[in-house]
Amino acid sequence: MTKNLHVTIDKDSGFCFGVVYAIDMAEEILEEEGYLYCLGDIVHNDEEVARLKAKGLRIIGHEDFIQLKDEKVLIRAHGEAPETYKTALENNITLIDASCPVVLKLQNRIKTSHDNDEKILIFGKHGHAEVIGLQGQTNNEALVFQDITELDNKELPASFTLYSQTTKSVSKFYEIKEELIRRGYEIKANDTICRQVSNRYEDLGDFARQYDKIVFVSGKKSSNGKVLYDVCKQANPQSYFVSDVAEIDVTQFNTNETVGICGATSTPMWLMKEVKQALEQL
Structure with missing residues (x-):
């Protein structure tokens, strides 16, 4: 029955527009050339990755990327650290940059903060591709935390700039900001969450x-x-x-x-x- x-x-x-943009770019090149390298999973969805692999998408990690020469490589919506662009120049790799505009804007803001010698905290998931790219803008000096309890026993500077991974919860970000102010820190908070x-x-x-x-x-x-x-x-x-x-x-x-x-x-x-x-x- x-x-x-x-x-x-x-x-x-x-899909959000950043993911649509990356996948459209990949499909266009796959149609023309039959294969394309992509640095990391193009999207955090195994079924979609399998569909694109069947069309010729070759997913590689950073260890493979360093060995690669004279190829085209797609940078997915999550963005990459400056080191990746440097390697591409050295190895004659053409980067197809599908970094999400929201992520790129955030990377630029973090880099500017770092260049101005601001101490930076990033509310984000440890090891997440976007967060690695954001940390890269600070020579990996930024402190990343995914829960405020991680900061309980950390010695933090008296004043710092707070950023967030673009896909975090807005209410959680503001809760964290208020709690840090309550703890007596001087904070410049940047709500960089994708609306x-x-x-x-x-x-x-x-x-x-x-x-x-x-x-x-x-x-x-x-x-x-x-x-x-x-x-x-x-x-x-x-x-x-x-x-x-x-x-x-x-x-x-x-x-x-x-x-x-x-x-x-x-x-x-x-x-x-x-x-x-x-x-x-x-």
């Missing part, structure tokens, strides 16, 4: 409340996906995280329920459509 689920995809979910991402928080909560169940589709590596999934879960406790169709648990759904599908800024629309189709066939 069919479950007769009524499934709707959130029209605001799916295309942060606007989704509010809209997503509204979307999640409209349905019996929510299926949130995202790659497990997406930090933005984790934040947005939490937003769904808070608005609707009956929210489930899946990376692909295979992870759908039939037992979680009852007959005639309404189901909302949404995803991270790194979730392709084609994948959400596949999930919708699978749910409709239950």
